[in-house]
Amino acid sequence: MYLQFWNLKERPFENTPDPKFLYHSAQHEEGLSRLLYVVREGKGAGLLTGTYGCGKTLLSRALSRELEGDIFKVAYITNPRLTDTEMLKTILHLLGGSQIPQGKGEILIALEKILSSNARDGKKTVVVVDEAHAIEDPLLFEEIRLLLNYQTDDSFLLTLLLLGQDELKDKVAQIKQLDQRLALRFHLAALRQEEAAGYVNHRLVIAGAKNEIFDEGALAMVFHRSGGIPRRINQICDMSLLTAMSHKSSKVTEPMVHEAVESLDK
Template identity: 40%
Template sequence: MYLKYWGFRLPPFENVPSRDIFFRSSQHEEALMRLLYAVKNHKGAAMLTGEVDSGKTTISKVLKDSLSADQYSVKTLINPALNPLDLIRAILFCLGESSDSDSKFTLLSRLQDRLASNAEHGKNTILIIDEAHLIPGRTSLEELRMLLNMQSENRFLITLIVVGQPLLQENITALQPLKERIAVKYHLKPLDLRDTVRYILFRLKSAGADRGVFTKEAVSPLFEYTGGVPLRINNLCDRSLLVGLLRKARGINSAIVNEAIEDLQ
């Protein structure tokens, strides 16, 4: 609605994760490097946590794009809220294998065969489990630990990357055998003031803006309200741009941001 008014080609503050607008803050870069380390050194499992829309899913997409399809088979499971048997079936389905059996032994045998086949053909299997905090109960998490028992003589046949909200940390901590298998961990924190400003400018530039749009005085109430959480930043900036359009403003100042905050509450 406000794209033409502000001179954008695209909506600047959409909340849909996109690898094309990956904001590389220092901590997002570190998270990506840690996951790449886990993958390339054949670690059994890695964990990435953070609040809603902190950039976790985007990092996992960038990770996938960073890996050669000739060397890595990277699959993503996005709905892991499943009982143990259905979780195994879902993993098999992700890997392109038949999951039409009620026998856990049969399903695990198929999974072992697929992982071994990938390894024999020079491909490392990477399974990213998004929204992993939704995995219900210890028994389903235990199945993930058992997957890490699938090994060749000298390395794991699969690298698991579990991605989720902070609850995931609690769930895994409660299962000590799985916790000890997590070789790499990283938690994304909210952006600080400096990175919040950089994030807003990055989003505006990615949308085609040729100016900052937000004034310096707008930053203080914006950061105070959002706490540096990208989801909140997106929502408040989007609403501020709409309010600015309605007020026929030439830029977004603190008064417009405060009006947008009232509008969101």
């Protein structure tokens, strides 16, 4: 609606995990490099946690983009509210299984064959479970842990990455055999004020902005009202662009951000 007014080629603040919009703050850069290390070195498992809306899914999609090609085979689970058998079937399907058995034993055999075949071909298998904090059945965590039993004498046949909100740390800690196999624990925090300003301007540039659109007061207000949470920043900035357009302003100012937040919170 406001693209033409601001001379943008696409909407800059959509809450979708498009990797090209990933803002490389220090912590996001570190998180991505650590995830890449775990995967490339064939470690057993990694844990990425963070407050809702801090960019875990976007970071994992950026990771998936880094892993594109012939070397890595990635199964990305976006809905973990499954039974243990459904989870295994989904992983098998995403890794290229053409005929999915019904029985759990047969599924495990088929999965082991794919993992072994990938390893023989020099390929690394990665299983990413997003929103893993939503897993309520302890048996499902146990089934996920057992995937790490697929090993050769000197390496794991797959790397498991668990992503979720803060409570995931406590859930994993209760499963000692899984907790002890974590080669990575990384927590994404909210952005600091200078990072939040950089985040806003980065997304605008990616969307085609040629000039700064938010003035300093507006950026400070965005941080103050969002708490540095990227998802909330996106909501506020999207509405702020619309609000400033309605005022026919060439800049987004602090009062316009305040007005936008008030309209969002009604």
